Amino acid sequence: xxKVYSRPKSLKPTKxxxxxxxxxxxxxxxxxxxxxxxxxxxxxxxxxPAGCAVIAYNYFDVDMIEAAHGRGCAVATGxxxxxxxxxxxxxxxxxxxxxxxTAETLHAANRGENFTIxxxxxxxxxxxxxxxxxxxxxGQFSTTTPFGRSEKLDGYPIRVSExxxxxxxxxYIERCxxxxxxxxxxxxxxxxKAFLYQMDNDFGLTMIEILSQxxxxxxxxxxxxxxxxxxxxxxxxPLGIIKDVTAIKGAE
Amino acid sequence: MAPKGKIEIDEELCKECxxxxxxxxxxxxxxxxxxxxSGFHPASFKDNGKCTGCTLxxxxxxxxxxxxxxx
Ligand code: SF4
Ligand code: SF4
Ligand code: SF4
Numbered sequence: 129x130x131k132v133y134s135r136p137k138s139l140k141p142t143k144x145x146x147x148x149x150x151x152x153x154x155x156x157x158x159x160x161x162x163x164x165x166x167x168x169x170x171x172x173x174x175x176x177p178a179g180c181a182v183i184a185y186n187y188f189d190v191d192m193i194e195a196a197h198g199r200g201c202a203v204a205t206g207x208x209x210x211x212x213x214x215x216x217x218x219x220x221x222x223x224x225x226x227x228x229x230t231a232e233t234l235h236a237a238n239r240g241e242n243f244t245i246x247x248x249x250x251x252x253x254x255x256x257x258x259x260x261x262x263x264x265x266x267g268q269f270s271t272t273t274p275f276g277r278s279e280k281l282d283g284y285p286i287r288v289s290e291x292x293x294x295x296x297x298x299x300y301i302e303r304c305x306x307x308x309x310x311x312x313x314x315x316x317x318x319x320x321k322a323f324l325y326q327m328d329n330d331f332g333l334t335m336i337e338i339l340s341q342x343x344x345x346x347x348x349x350x351x352x353x354x355x356x357x358x359x360x361x362x363x364x365x366p367l368g369i370i371k372d373v374t375a376i377k378g379a380e
Numbered sequence: 381m382a383p384k385g386k387i388e389i390d391e392e393l394c395k396e397c398x399x400x401x402x403x404x405x406x407x408x409x410x411x412x413x414x415x416x417x418s419g420f421h422p423a424s425f426k427d428n429g430k431c432t433g434c435t436l437x438x439x440x441x442x443x444x445x446x447x448x449x450x451x
Pocket of ligand 1: 250341345
């Protein structure tokens, strides 16, 4: 029999440190599949966040750099401006990107920096133990919203993609998810499209927001977490293209 | 009829999340009673003759533990 599916080459054979069923490792694999398919391993540079993915550089067999908490977009801006022929991505969770890193993210988008943000939205602070994140859903339980997030007390869940889509500096923003094989394949297609755009242009920020399961802090089994995303989370964060002014048709 | 596909699971990478089991349409994966070195019961291929090599299990596996083969 012929091998039709295996781990991508640019994903190191290292065992992931993430919890069972966590969506982070799925996204890592998809990024590596796209890097392999575009043959860009020798010219890709990733920027790691603070959060559960803080040691993501252990898994990607490409150049990686660690940014201070939330500053991924500022670091990526610097790299891209010095090395414009490289493919640059930041990998950031909702705490990193939508809380402490809001300013850096917003201004990089407003300047139309030509790199790709890979934004992992799991509606919670993962690494620190499940506190409320800016993206936590109204009514959702977390260790700091033990009675459920209240709009009056805690504000509203932030839809970062819709927010950034209003800026002329952003060219392609899509919200995807990794809770089912269908959504995983769509995520990969979106990542590829963002990288292709970045490679063919010198202006415009691309961002793929990825809804990702955190079974540990949601206190669900991995299959239940994937169902909850479909039934609850996607009502607040609908999947699909939020903005697309690129001329690139779907990858593949 | 010979099966159309088969999978190989790297038991050391598996974390017993069960996601491959939920997406397999031919009921071809189950947890084994063995433990791997991290203390998980790894998923194992039942090889019931119906695997189509559809790759859904491997696409879904967060830990990249599954390889798929097709005739
Ligand atoms: S805490 Fe959540 S996001 Fe972090 S590794 Fe565990 S499941 Fe993944
Ligand atoms: S390849 Fe398809 S049929 Fe075979 S074990 Fe995986 S999910 Fe099941
Ligand atoms: S999806 Fe992967 S990690 Fe989860 S049980 Fe199956 S083989 Fe193991």
